[in-house]
Amino acid sequence: MNEIRKIVREVLNESFNQYSNFNLSDEELRNIAEWGLNGDYYSSGCWEDNEEDIESAIDCAVGDFKTFLKKPYPLELGNFPSNPVIYRFIRLKSLDDLNSDNLGYSWFSNPQQYNVPGFFDMLDYLRPWINEHGETYLIKAQTSIDNVDVPNTLWQRSTQWIENEIVVKDDSGSKIKILDVIQASKLK
Numbered sequence: 001m002n003e004i005r006k007i008v009r010e011v012l013n014e015s016f017n018q019y020s021n022f023n024l025s026d027e028e029l030r031n032i033a034e035w036g037l038n039g040d041y042y043s044s045g046c047w048e049d050n051e052e053d054i055e056s057a058i059d060c061a062v063g064d065f066k067t068f069l070k071k072p073y074p075l076e077l078g079n080f081p082s083n084p085v086i087y088r089f090i091r092l093k094s095l096d097d098l099n100s101d102n103l104g105y106s107w108f109s110n111p112q113q114y115n116v117p118g119f120f121d122m123l124d125y126l127r128p129w130i131n132e133h134g135e136t137y138l139i140k141a142q143t144s145i146d147n148v149d150v151p152n153t154l155w156q157r158s159t160q161w162i163e164n165e166i167v168v169k170d171d172s173g174s175k176i177k178i179l180d181v182i183q184a185s186k187l188k
Contacts, residue, residue: 021145022069022080026062029154033061036155044159064158074109075164077157082145086166086176087111089126089184093134098181100173103139105149106156108164114138114187118162129185136184143168147175 024032037044037057046060072078074085086107092098113119120127129136149167156165168176 022077022150024065024069024150029062029065030058032151032154033058033065035151036158037061040152041155041159044155046158061155061158065154068154068157074111077153080145080148083142084109084145084148084166085111085140085142085179086168087113088139088141089114089123089136090139091126091134091136095137095181097134098137098139100176100178103141103171103173103176103178105168105171106163107141107166107168109166110164111140113164116162116164119164122160122163126184129183138182138184138187139178140180140182141176141178143176 033046034054036042037047037054041061044057044061046057046064050056050060068076068078070076070078073080086109088104088107090098090104110116126136147168147170149169152167153165156163156167170176
């Protein structure tokens with residue numbers, strides 16, 4: 001079964017760079033759901049709820065996606081702007097160590113998401129704010145909707161919803177403009 005999923009994922013991946021916005025048809029949402037269920041997101045709760053019934057698992061994932069697409073940005077993905085502001089925590093020994101050519105692929109859209117209980121459950125390595133490995137900073141940046149990895153963003157929202165994730169395709173400074181860098185210890 002895993003070998004079949006791997007083959008299906010490779011075939012679907014060939015056409016997945018086409019999505020450059022969140023105005024998706026039901027067919028496109030179903031394709032993204034199937035791609036994820038047969039690939040990186042095979043551990044989705046949609047499988048747990050539907051065992052080996054791929055059509056029911058796809059319906060489950062599409063239902064999640066539609067929920068995210070109805071609620072407005074920045075809390076979710078509805079009315080997604082053409083140049084979204086995104087956020088990311090990073091630990092640095094010194095602010096001079098910030099590499100603008102390798103900013104990271106995982107960001108979040110809600111500027112207050114870090115105040116949501118449970119946000120740091122999977123990001124506990126960022127706490128405490130200051131330790132022997134450096135200091136944690138919050139990067140505020142802007143990118144283009146064309147740089148948002150739509151399928152992976154939908155799936156990250158579905159499987160790790162508490163993180164409010166936006167996945168970017170290119171994490172370089174040529175695609176992501178840094179607007180501000182704030183010491184996390186100074187956040188409210």
